[in-house]
Amino acid sequence: xxxxxxxxxxxxxxxxxxxxxxxxxxxxxxxxxxxxxxxxxxxxxxxxxxxxxxxxxxxxxxxxxxxxxxxxxxxxxxxxxxxxxxxxxxxxxxxxxxxxxxxxxxxxxxxxxxxxxxxxxxxxxxxxxxxxxxxxxxxxxxxxxxxxxxxxxxxxxxxxxxxxxxxxxxxxxxxxxxxxxxxxxxxxxxxxxxxxxxxxxxxxxxxxxxxxxxxxxxxxxxxxxxxxxxxxxxxxxxxxxxxxxxxxxxxxxxxxxxxxxxxxxxxxxxxxxxxxxxxxxxxxxxxxxxxxxxxxxxxxxxxxxxxxxxxxxxxxxxxxxxxxxxxxxxxxxxxxxxxxxxxxxxxxxxxxxxxxxxxxxxxxxxxxxxxxxxxxxxxxxxxxxxxxxxxxxxxxxxxxxxxxxxxxxxxxxxxxxxxxxxxxxxxxxxxxxxxxxxxxxxxxxxxxxxxxxxxxxxxxxxxxxxxxxxxxxxxxxxxxxxxxxxxxxxxxxxxxxxxxxxxxxxxxxxxxxxxxxxxxxxxxxxxxxxx
Amino acid sequence: xxxxxxxxxxxxxxxxxxxxxxxxxxxxxxxxxxxxxxxxxxxxxxxxxxxxxxxxxxxxxxxxxxxxxxxxxxxxxxxxxxxxxxxxxxxxxxxxxxxxxxxxxxxxxxxxxxxxxxxxxxxxxxxxxxxxxxxxxxxxxxxxxxxxxxxxxxxxxxxxxxxxxxxxxxxxxxxxxxxxxxxxxxxxxxxxxxxxxxxxxxxxxxxxxxxxxxxxxxxxxxxxxxxxxxxxxxxxxxxxxxxxxxxxxxxxxxxxxxxxxxxxxxxxxxxxxxxxxxxxxxxxxxxxxxxxxxxxxxxxxxxxxxxxxxxxxxxxxxxxxxxxxxxxxxxxxxxxxxxxxxxxxxxxxxxxxxxxxxxxxxxxxxxxxxxxxxxxxxxxxxxxxxxxxxxxxxxxxxxxxxxxxxxxxxxxxxxxxxxxxxxxxxxxxxxxxxxxxxxxxxxxxx
Numbered sequence: 001x002x003x004x005x006x007x008x009x010x011x012x013x014x015x016x017x018x019x020x021x022x023x024x025x026x027x028x029x030x031x032x033x034x035x036x037x038x039x040x041x042x043x044x045x046x047x048x049x050x051x052x053x054x055x056x057x058x059x060x061x062x063x064x065x066x067x068x069x070x071x072x073x074x075x076x077x078x079x080x081x082x083x084x085x086x087x088x089x090x091x092x093x094x095x096x097x098x099x100x101x102x103x104x105x106x107x108x109x110x111x112x113x114x115x116x117x118x119x120x121x122x123x124x125x126x127x128x129x130x131x132x133x134x135x136x137x138x139x140x141x142x143x144x145x146x147x148x149x150x151x152x153x154x155x156x157x158x159x160x161x162x163x164x165x166x167x168x169x170x171x172x173x174x175x176x177x178x179x180x181x182x183x184x185x186x187x188x189x190x191x192x193x194x195x196x197x198x199x200x201x202x203x204x205x206x207x208x209x210x211x212x213x214x215x216x217x218x219x220x221x222x223x224x225x226x227x228x229x230x231x232x233x234x235x236x237x238x239x240x241x242x243x244x245x246x247x248x249x250x251x252x253x254x255x256x257x258x259x260x261x262x263x264x265x266x267x268x269x270x271x272x273x274x275x276x277x278x279x280x281x282x283x284x285x286x287x288x289x290x291x292x293x294x295x296x297x298x299x300x301x302x303x304x305x306x307x308x309x310x311x312x313x314x315x316x317x318x319x320x321x322x323x324x325x326x327x328x329x330x331x332x333x334x335x336x337x338x339x340x341x342x343x344x345x346x347x348x349x350x351x352x353x354x355x356x357x358x359x360x361x362x363x364x365x366x367x368x369x370x371x372x373x374x375x376x377x378x379x380x381x382x383x384x385x386x387x388x389x390x391x392x393x394x395x396x397x398x399x400x401x402x403x404x405x406x407x408x409x410x411x412x413x414x415x416x417x418x419x420x421x422x423x424x425x426x427x428x429x430x431x432x433x434x435x436x437x438x439x440x441x442x443x444x445x446x447x448x449x450x451x452x453x454x455x456x457x458x459x460x461x462x463x464x465x466x467x468x469x470x471x472x473x474x475x476x477x478x479x480x481x482x483x484x485x486x487x488x489x490x491x492x493x494x495x496x497x498x499x500x501x502x503x504x505x506x507x508x509x510x511x512x513x514x515x516x517x518x519x520x521x522x523x524x525x526x527x528x529x530x531x
Numbered sequence: 532x533x534x535x536x537x538x539x540x541x542x543x544x545x546x547x548x549x550x551x552x553x554x555x556x557x558x559x560x561x562x563x564x565x566x567x568x569x570x571x572x573x574x575x576x577x578x579x580x581x582x583x584x585x586x587x588x589x590x591x592x593x594x595x596x597x598x599x600x601x602x603x604x605x606x607x608x609x610x611x612x613x614x615x616x617x618x619x620x621x622x623x624x625x626x627x628x629x630x631x632x633x634x635x636x637x638x639x640x641x642x643x644x645x646x647x648x649x650x651x652x653x654x655x656x657x658x659x660x661x662x663x664x665x666x667x668x669x670x671x672x673x674x675x676x677x678x679x680x681x682x683x684x685x686x687x688x689x690x691x692x693x694x695x696x697x698x699x700x701x702x703x704x705x706x707x708x709x710x711x712x713x714x715x716x717x718x719x720x721x722x723x724x725x726x727x728x729x730x731x732x733x734x735x736x737x738x739x740x741x742x743x744x745x746x747x748x749x750x751x752x753x754x755x756x757x758x759x760x761x762x763x764x765x766x767x768x769x770x771x772x773x774x775x776x777x778x779x780x781x782x783x784x785x786x787x788x789x790x791x792x793x794x795x796x797x798x799x800x801x802x803x804x805x806x807x808x809x810x811x812x813x814x815x816x817x818x819x820x821x822x823x824x825x826x827x828x829x830x831x832x833x834x835x836x837x838x839x840x841x842x843x844x845x846x847x848x849x850x851x852x853x854x855x856x857x858x859x860x861x862x863x864x865x866x867x868x869x870x871x872x873x874x875x876x877x878x879x880x881x882x883x884x885x886x887x888x889x890x891x892x893x894x895x896x897x898x899x900x901x902x903x904x905x906x907x908x909x910x911x912x913x914x915x916x917x918x919x920x921x922x923x924x925x926x927x928x929x930x931x932x933x934x935x936x937x938x939x940x941x942x943x944x945x946x947x948x949x950x951x952x953x954x955x956x957x958x959x960x961x962x963x964x965x966x967x968x969x970x971x972x973x974x975x976x977x
Contacts, residue, residue: 206768
């Protein structure tokens with residue numbers, strides 16, 4: 001019975017006279033101005049099926065919170081970008097509408113989900129392939145059987161193979177949840193979802209109920225197969241997470257590898273240099289917003305050299321005024337730089353306030369891309385690349401520039417370097433400035449994934465020391481390997497032991513390792529190491 | 532409040548006599564303290580014990596300001612009992628032992644008639660013995676884990692059944708959630724709350740496999756594989772929701788990661804108990820739209836009292852962009868209750884005020900009245916709101932009436948049979964209805 005009823009119903013719906021449609025459209029529009037979320041939700045689905053010429057525009061306006069209802073007569077209006085109002089039912093400009101008499105149509109998650117589905121089925125026929133693809137995904141997500149005829153119709157027109165694949169998946173999803181589908185169709189649909197093989201299709205297959213036994217068995221088998229795939233992918237995913245954490249550690253520790261590793265200064269104010277870099281990013285974004293909002297996407301690129309300069313100059317000032325009096329006295333250096341870190345934190349707190357500052361993520365760093373079963377989030381991906389660029393630049397600077405040569409000379413044998421005419425105090429200041437500047441660059445990257453507050457640096461100082469000591473003091477390559485090892489070990493432990501215990505386990509392992517090899521993974525060898 | 536002002540002089544006289552009688556009935560330190568406070572003719576001192584520096588300053592400074600505003604408003608109305616109020620502000624600097632020290636100063640040196648303060652549970656636990664020893668009055672304005680009922684503390688924030696339990700009910704009944712992630716920061720409030728929630732969910736027939744509990748350290752910023760595991764947990768074909776007791780600024784990277792991994796509020800909604808308007812101010816709310824929060828008050832609540840409060844707040848703080856939030860409303864209620872209680876008792880003597888406060892009813896800002904119950908907690912409506920793009924909450928559900936606080940959770944084995952009732956003759960914070968005995972941990976008996 002059911003199998004006959006479904007096509008019948010669809011045919012009936014299509015054959016409905018225009019008058020009936022107009023009435024349902026009016027009803028739908030009235031429902032949208034209701035105070036009840038449930039009525040609004042029904043209004044959305046009614047409007048989508050009403051064939052009203054403005055349906056897509058109205059629903060899109062509702063989705064972006066631009067749909068308003070007039071309090072006096074419940075008429076709907078759409079706010080345009082210029083602040084004027086259009087009559088929703090006709091799409092024409094409605095002059096002299098008072099904003100005060102309007103109330104925004106409210107949304108909740110149930111309405112939002114309905115909206116996504118409704119807009120999905122309406123946009124399946126959009127001229128833009130990207131929009132059609134998103135629409136097919138929305139239908140796949142909602143797996144609303146009511147969208148099935150629309151998807152089937154869209155499939156016959158579709159020429160783009162990528163979009164076509166999505167539409168087939170969407171149609172399979174909707175078909176499985178429709179009452180009237182035949183068993184062979186269902187089996188094919190399960191196979192299509194199995195082919196897709198991602199976490200969403202797993203979720204969909206797992207939520208099936210009331211299927212014929214053969215379909216249910218096929219679905220269970222598909223779920224198991226997908227689980228197996230996902231299990232393999234999750235190992236790769238953990239490696240990616242580990243790389244990402246490792247690159248953050250590497251960025252934070254790279255500067256310290258210079259000030260502590262190369263110069264031997266126990267610099268407790270290192271984290272504050274990172275924090276200053278993050279605040280430079282904040283200021284740059286504020287300024288760009290004010291004077292050139294169009295360039296906002298490039299704000300981070302502007303912030304990188306600026307953060308390097310600001311943090312570097314502060315570093316040089318610190319070396320000239322404080323550190324240089326304390327060379328060879330590690331205990332005093334430790335206390336002095338710790339005091340300095342408190343002063344810097346409080347200075348930033350007084351200047352910018354104690355609240356977290358909002359550093360926005362540019363569009364090109366938001367979202368994620370799918371690589372097989374891997375989800376690569378863009379912000380993390382860019383930070384991994386950035387960390388290695390910074391490391392390469394730093395190594396090149398030490399190896400190939402004359403300043404780098406002087407730095408290495410001074411750290412290896414100060415007297416001899418001085419005898420060769422190198423102004424060692426000046427080199428000390430520049431080295432410290434370089435380390436601080438790199439910390440500032442790290443701050444730009446960290447502003448994208450952490451909160452920009454005066455306490456930002458405190459969270460990284462311990463980790464940074466850990467990485468430098470683990471990798472081998474004085475060895476940049478060791479720092480990189482140390483950071484990545486710690487990152488990956490941490491991310492493999494976290495799902496097993498939990499975030500808190502995972503950190504403790506890593507720390508204990510590190511202590512045991514240092515007991516065995518006090519000079520870290522890659523100790524410096526030769527005469528320089530003895531000095 | 533204002534309506535009874537003309538009667539103050541006569542009532543004050545009677546109250547003083549009553550106060551003197553109470554004082555006479557007591558002895559030792561308390562008597563000396565009470566008489567000084569009750570018989571004075573100078574201003575009545577009100578202590579404000581909120582951190583103005585350190586990690587909690589972000590949240591607590593606002594509460595100090597709102598108290599100053601309320602005291603200023605009351606003074607403009609002629610003060611209390613014909614005497615002006617004077618604020619004594621101290622800074623415990625987010626340092627828990629310092630809270631106890633400053634509280635001792637407020638009570639024994641400044642002789643404050645009442646103290647409004649604390650935010651974290653650990654700071655409240657730290658001052659609790661001081662208030663019980665010196666018989667002071669503390670108004671505590673923040674939602675907390677319950678399992679406490681002291682004679683000297685008035686809890687104006689929500690107990691778990693006034694925030695967490697209704698939020699879970701909403702998810703269960705309206706969102707049809709079947710699988711639950713309880714994610715929290717690793718300290719006392721989330722752990723206690725999740726213990727209660729887990730017991731509650733099991734009681735409602737949720738199998739253990741459908742509950743995932745996860746704790747992270749303070750300020751956690753790398754949420755990648757936790758969010759990935761939530762996503763995986765949510766792919767079992769049942770509606771999944773996250774109940775978040777994640778505290779403070781760790782929320783920002785958490786929501787960002789949810790957004791980046793493509794988890795929308797329509798797929799897996801997150802309901803938070805520690806994210807309010809103040810926390811959302813100044814962060815990018817785009818990735819949060821549609822996620823939920825459960826409170827007893829939202830700034831967006833539309834009524835005349837709330838509008839007046841927000842206007843007064845903007846005028847007082849001289850910044851029209853500042854938000855209001857739930858703990859501020861709790862102080863608003865608590866302060867008005869204290870004023871009412873003092874006027875009812877006719878004195879500021881602690882014992883008289885403590886007794887007078889029970890049953891006092893004042894308007895709250897969500898459009899109703901809140902009453903101080905015998906368990907020293909207040910009745911509240913519970914509101915569920917969805918985050919909007921502008922950082923405000925859109926109320927999507929609310930309890931039909933007021934909810935009475937359960938200070939001892941009925942879902943935890945040890946506290947199932949306990950009740951708190953500070954009315955005579957019971958006068959006990961942890962009375963075991965099975966054994967008929969007043970247990971330990973129920974606060975000091977008179």
